[in-house]
Amino acid sequence: MTVDAVIVGSGPGGCTAADVLTAAGWSVVVFEKGRNHLIDLDDPTRLRGDYSNDELKFMHRHFLGPDPLLEPRTFRISTNDGEHLHVGSLHPVPSTVGGGGPHADGKLPRFREEDFHLLSARGPIEGAQIDDWPVQYDELEPYYAEAERLIGVAGEAGSNPFEAWRSGPYPMPPGAPMYGAVLSTASAEKLGYHPYPGPTGANSVPYGGRPACNNCGHCGFFGCPIHAKGDPVAPLQRALLTGRAELRPETFVSRLNVVDGRATGVDFVGPDGRVRTEAARYVILAGGAIETPRLMLLSGLDHPLIGRRYMVHFQTLVAGILPFRLHGHRGRAVTHLHDDHIVPDQAAMDAAKEAGLPWIRGGLVEHGGGGMPIMEAKLYPRGRAHKKLMRSSPLRDRMWTFTMQGEDLPQATNRVDLDPSIRDVRGFPVARLTYRPHRHEQVAAQHFGPRLAAILEDMGSTWTRVSTSPDIDLSDYSGYVSPVPASHHVMGTARMGDDPATSVLDPHCRYHGIDNLAVCDSSPFVTSAGYGPTLTLVALALRTARSLVS
Amino acid sequence: MAVWLTDDEYEILVAACERLIPEDEDPGARVGGVADYIDMMLGAFSFDPPRIWAGGPFSGRHGGTAGFANFHTLTELDELAWRTRIEGSEGRPEREYNGPVIGLQQRYREGLAALGPDFPSLSPSEQDERLDADPEFTDLLYEHACEGLYAAPEYGGNRDMVGWHNIGFEGDVQPRGFTDEQVSQP
Numbered sequence: 001m002t003v004d005a006v007i008v009g010s011g012p013g014g015c016t017a018a019d020v021l022t023a024a025g026w027s028v029v030v031f032e033k034g035r036n037h038l039i040d041l042d043d044p045t046r047l048r049g050d051y052s053n054d055e056l057k058f059m060h061r062h063f064l065g066p067d068p069l070l071e072p073r074t075f076r077i078s079t080n081d082g083e084h085l086h087v088g089s090l091h092p093v094p095s096t097v098g099g100g101g102p103h104a105d106g107k108l109p110r111f112r113e114e115d116f117h118l119l120s121a122r123g124p125i126e127g128a129q130i131d132d133w134p135v136q137y138d139e140l141e142p143y144y145a146e147a148e149r150l151i152g153v154a155g156e157a158g159s160n161p162f163e164a165w166r167s168g169p170y171p172m173p174p175g176a177p178m179y180g181a182v183l184s185t186a187s188a189e190k191l192g193y194h195p196y197p198g199p200t201g202a203n204s205v206p207y208g209g210r211p212a213c214n215n216c217g218h219c220g221f222f223g224c225p226i227h228a229k230g231d232p233v234a235p236l237q238r239a240l241l242t243g244r245a246e247l248r249p250e251t252f253v254s255r256l257n258v259v260d261g262r263a264t265g266v267d268f269v270g271p272d273g274r275v276r277t278e279a280a281r282y283v284i285l286a287g288g289a290i291e292t293p294r295l296m297l298l299s300g301l302d303h304p305l306i307g308r309r310y311m312v313h314f315q316t317l318v319a320g321i322l323p324f325r326l327h328g329h330r331g332r333a334v335t336h337l338h339d340d341h342i343v344p345d346q347a348a349m350d351a352a353k354e355a356g357l358p359w360i361r362g363g364l365v366e367h368g369g370g371g372m373p374i375m376e377a378k379l380y381p382r383g384r385a386h387k388k389l390m391r392s393s394p395l396r397d398r399m400w401t402f403t404m405q406g407e408d409l410p411q412a413t414n415r416v417d418l419d420p421s422i423r424d425v426r427g428f429p430v431a432r433l434t435y436r437p438h439r440h441e442q443v444a445a446q447h448f449g450p451r452l453a454a455i456l457e458d459m460g461s462t463w464t465r466v467s468t469s470p471d472i473d474l475s476d477y478s479g480y481v482s483p484v485p486a487s488h489h490v491m492g493t494a495r496m497g498d499d500p501a502t503s504v505l506d507p508h509c510r511y512h513g514i515d516n517l518a519v520c521d522s523s524p525f526v527t528s529a530g531y532g533p534t535l536t537l538v539a540l541a542l543r544t545a546r547s548l549v550s
Numbered sequence: 551m552a553v554w555l556t557d558d559e560y561e562i563l564v565a566a567c568e569r570l571i572p573e574d575e576d577p578g579a580r581v582g583g584v585a586d587y588i589d590m591m592l593g594a595f596s597f598d599p600p601r602i603w604a605g606g607p608f609s610g611r612h613g614g615t616a617g618f619a620n621f622h623t624l625t626e627l628d629e630l631a632w633r634t635r636i637e638g639s640e641g642r643p644e645r646e647y648n649g650p651v652i653g654l655q656q657r658y659r660e661g662l663a664a665l666g667p668d669f670p671s672l673s674p675s676e677q678d679e680r681l682d683a684d685p686e687f688t689d690l691l692y693e694h695a696c697e698g699l700y701a702a703p704e705y706g707g708n709r710d711m712v713g714w715h716n717i718g719f720e721g722d723v724q725p726r727g728f729t730d731e732q733v734s735q736p
Contacts, residue, residue: 035625049617052606053722056701063603067631072648176730214727225607225724250625271625331733373719377696382570387578390717423647425627
């Protein structure tokens with residue numbers, strides 16, 4: 001029996017595609033290599049009770065996967081480093097039903113108009129393959145609006161002077177601001193910046209049959225115990241309730257089958273370890289920007305740009321210690337953002353010029369609290385200092401942080417390929433990442449970092465530190481900051497475009513030359529912008545899936 | 551009665567953890583049950599289901615039905631990963647697809663032996679000398695001691711939630727959560 005479509009991956013992209021296709025009457029099978037902790041497969045009206053406020057389980061014991069012993073990845077800075085420098089956990093976006101959705105604190109910004117035509121708007125930068133997207137904001141806007149309704153996004157239209165035009169308000173008003181954000185936004189405003197309530201995929205009022213968020217604070221890294229997060233449970237639930245979608249967790253798709261320029265289905269390894277084949281009229285890859293090119297390469301697809309131009313966000317991390325407590329463990333982890341560093345002002349243009357670059361752009365800045373206690377405890381020295389520091393809590397309860405998700409320029413030398421020696425538990429070569437930031441990212445971090453530090457100092461910080469991930473000089477392997485990028489935002493490894501010579505996918509995210517093979521994740525991104533990728537990849541998935549059924 | 555450690559190992563572990571997180575005006579690792587956490591981790595597979603991931607969605611401490619004590623069952627792959635991590639690869643091909651892995655049990659058995667049976671009776675400075683002699687093991691021990699003091703008590707440590715109480719942290723708070731005022735006000 002041939003299903004209408006198989007979808008590889010159950011994250012926000014795959015679930016969105018499943019929703020659109022099943023609504024059009026298609027039969028789909030969704031494969032997910034991780035476990036199901038999200039939804040009752042026998043009765044999809046019921047959500048599971050596996051998520052909890054448990055730091056050990058979610059942050060230290062890989063509950064949502066991937067377990068780095070079972071599914072390691074490898075990393076090197078350049079081909080000069082031999083096979084790899086690092087083996088283990090890398091960009092650990094969860095490997096579980098729901099993908100990256102359950103673990104994130106759900107900041108879901110749109111990109112700006114300019115982000116879709118950066119080459120035309122700002123011009124090229126030497127050493128980077130900056131290009132315009134084959135789709136522009138105006139065409140994508142209705143899909144953005146639909147994505148916000150589908151997931152359930154709380155926000156305040158008009159509060160961000162840099163926001164792209166919107167056809168309507170957010171589906172929900174913003175939730176409660178964190179105390180630290182009340183202070184940091186006041187300082188940011190005083191210094192001329194424009195903070196705003198971050199668009200958040202957590203309910204501020206009951207929405208979609210799920211309750212309002214109750215501010216438990218276990219948000220980033222954690223699944224939501226009361227299912228107040230919408231990403232991507234709503235589209236998955238709708239798809240399953242049509243009776244036309246089947247979800248198969250713990251099932252790894254090992255090969256995409258292509259015959260005479262047509263995808264015919266996939267080979268998969270089920271929980272029993274047996275390899276079987278699923279035949280399908282269409283195949284949709286939605287495993288994320290690392291697993292999607294990995295599967296293409298495992299399947300022998302031969303476009304020379306597969307895996308190339310892998311982008312992350314270059315994070316500038318600015319932390320300040322306040323002389324008073326902020327209880328950053330209450331609330332939605334990050335409630336406020338500012339976009340001022342995405343649109344270069346005169347000072348940024350001057351800094352670029354001084355560095356010999358035509359322009360620099362930073363990224364969205366998250367105003368957030370410190371971490372959780374186990375994470376904090378491990379940072380302090382052992383011995384008599386331990387309990388004293390834990391009580392006064394400089395690195396948790398008195399810490400406020402800015403994370404700038406800096407735009408990372410696309411470079412052909414940054415890539416995902418197959419590691420020559422490391423295997424996953426099922427015996428398949430794992431993804432190897434080769435990544436060195438462009439000088440643009442380093443210059444932008446050096447320019448914007450001190451400006452963010454000045455906000456923390458105005459707020460009252462008595463100790464302020466700027467660091468970056470990856471580390472700016474790429475030499476220090478000790479501690480948290482290293483050449484291995486910590487960002488969970490990965491993009492661009494199967495670029496979309498008009499010309500098969502410079503892109504892997506066509507303007508509707510179908511593989512050039514294989515009309516029934518499409519991608520619904522962040523692999524098609526042409527540039528990385530300075531915004532989290534989820535809402536944009538969901539908007540693209542809506543557009544791609546609609547193009548398949550029309 | 552320890553789950554996995556011998557009585558002698560357990561006593562060495564208690565003393566070593568207390569040296570890493572000593573009591574001051576508040577209780578330290580000993581009273582916090584940190585050694586019990588580590589022992590339960592090393593002996594996780596003596597339980598069914600294994601004590602790897604506590605259940606959900608609520609502990610019952612702030613309303614709702616208590617679910618943390620109902621640990622998750624493991625899939626075959628989860629079990630493979632956690633047995634490899636705890637027991638080591640032991641020369642089994644299914645655990646050595648990327649080479650041999652030394653398990654936590656072996657590291658503890660050797661690390662505690664190196665601290666010596668007389669460790670609990672040594673002076674603090676002598677204890678520090680022994681701990682400094684194997685920084686890799688001491689780092690591992692400290693990492694686990696931090697987990698043991700501040701993880702949910704269902705994992706065997708954080709006895710009577712002293713770890714959380716001492717730092718003014720409420721731990722898991724669902725399904726009660728925090729009010730908007732508690733989030734936004736000082």
